[in-house]
Amino acid sequence: MEDINRRHKEYMERRAKQDNEIMRYEAKAIKDIVDKVHDRLYPLILDVDEDLVGMTPRIQVLKSLLEIGSGAVRMVGIWGVGGGGKTTLATSVCMEISPHFDGYYVVDNIREEVSRYGLKKLQEKLLYTVLKTKVKVQSVAQGKHMIKSILCHRNVLILLDDVDGLDQLQALAGSFKWFGDGSRVIITTRDEHLLRTHRVNHVSHVTLLSVEESIQLFYTHAYNETEPLADYEELSLRVVSYAAGLPLALKVLGSFLFDKDGNEWRSALAKLQDIPDVKIMNILKISYDGLEDYQKRLFLHIACFFRWESIDNVMGMLEASGSHPVIGIRVLRQKALISIADGRFDMHDLVQEMGHFIVREEHPNNLEKHSRFRKYKDFCNMCFGGASLLKKNDKVEAMQNGCCSHYQSSCFSKIISCKKKLRSASMSKYDNTNMISKYDNTNMSNDDDTSMSKYDNTNMSKYDNTNMSKYDDTSMSVLYMSQFDNIREIIKPKF
Missing domain, CATH: 3.40.50.300 (P-loop containing nucleotide triphosphate hydrolases)
Incomplete structure (x- = not known):
């Protein structure tokens, strides 16, 4: 009897062990089936309509x-x-x-x-x-x-x-x-x-959104049905124009403006002209951060000065400034930072704004430390800032002065002589014709104010409007200089 009981007990233990193994196997099999079913049903139950606008x-x-x-x-x-x-x-x-x-x-x-x-x-x-x-x-x-x-x-x-x-x-x-x-x-x-x-x-x-698609996506984020905005159509079109088809900008700005009234919308739009949205800029800036130093310089040159310019007209100056434009332009295009259309540089509006943002953010409260000057008012501030400001500003790599007076031309010469890191500058004078003189300077550190006297307005008379009459507005007079005592003039005539 004891032997029978022992065998029965062993049999029950083996059976319990087998049952446990079967249960574990079944549990695993059931879990696998559930996971597979979930994976197959997941796309059907997830609501992505909002993100699919225009997609x-x-x-x-x-x-x-x-x-x-x-x-x-x-x-x-x-x-x-x-x-x-x-x-x-x-x-x-x-x-x-x-x-x-x-x-x-x-x-x-x-x-x-x-x-x-x-x-x-x-x-x-x-x-x-x-x-x-x-x-x-x-x-x-x-x-x-x-x-x-x-x-x-x-x-x-x-x-x-x-x-x-x-x-x-x-x-x-x-x-x-x-x-x-x-x-x-x-x-x-x-x-x-x-x-x-x-x-x-x-x-x-990836193709950006059309105007119609942009309006629809912006509407899903910005339109407040409980408190509809009286001028929504007019104001929303201004935002859509600013975003230029970029979904990120439409979503960020739409969400921000959702609970704002008309005056706040207008204030926000006015602010964007001077101060872009930081969230948008930071996302776009990731591409810039991944560039090498020479590629960053090249991008900022194009963003600040050469968008819509003919590549042929500016390639020589970019080469002389040490930007290595042949390979650099290729890299910038492959990273979607610039494009080329009809032989001219182009880029998305907000990518260009990101370039301007980077320059301003280098030293937001110190104009004299900016690496590039592209606005006329900034140039004027420097001209009227006195000698101390001119001397302090030794960070400038490139600058552009449009529509300069006789005094500003002289000031422009003084500014150039103070800039140890200046590699390119342009001075435009607009009367009956348009003359643009561009300079490249790779070694300016030994030049003082007096060394520029031989390049003042009187000594530049051979480049005045009358002598430029055979060149139209698209013509460019370019001066490249490695030293101020060695100037080569390159002029492209009208064909």
């Missing part, structure tokens, strides 16, 4: 580039100016097409995350979203191997958001071979060059 046609274009269901692995990159809607577009598409994949994984804020925690943490983040359990990565190389070995047989959709370094792409999606057949990888970045270098299948430039 519908862009979503269709991106979906067509992804070629869902065509097999093989495809990587598609979206690039463009900060605040242009890249993340909203990519996220919206991913949520819509995710039911076609075994898994949908997002690694967002990559630029910021890498700067804080490094690449290994990002790899761990991606592996966690796949395995639903924490994984410790000892090295970037190990992380690459783990991602490849886990995902190479899975049909997955991956979004890599806000990439700003090639090493980030190599660590998270190093090769098409890392992913199973049919997988799709969407990458958002401000830098077209990264996408080209990583050899993605297609590079797509």
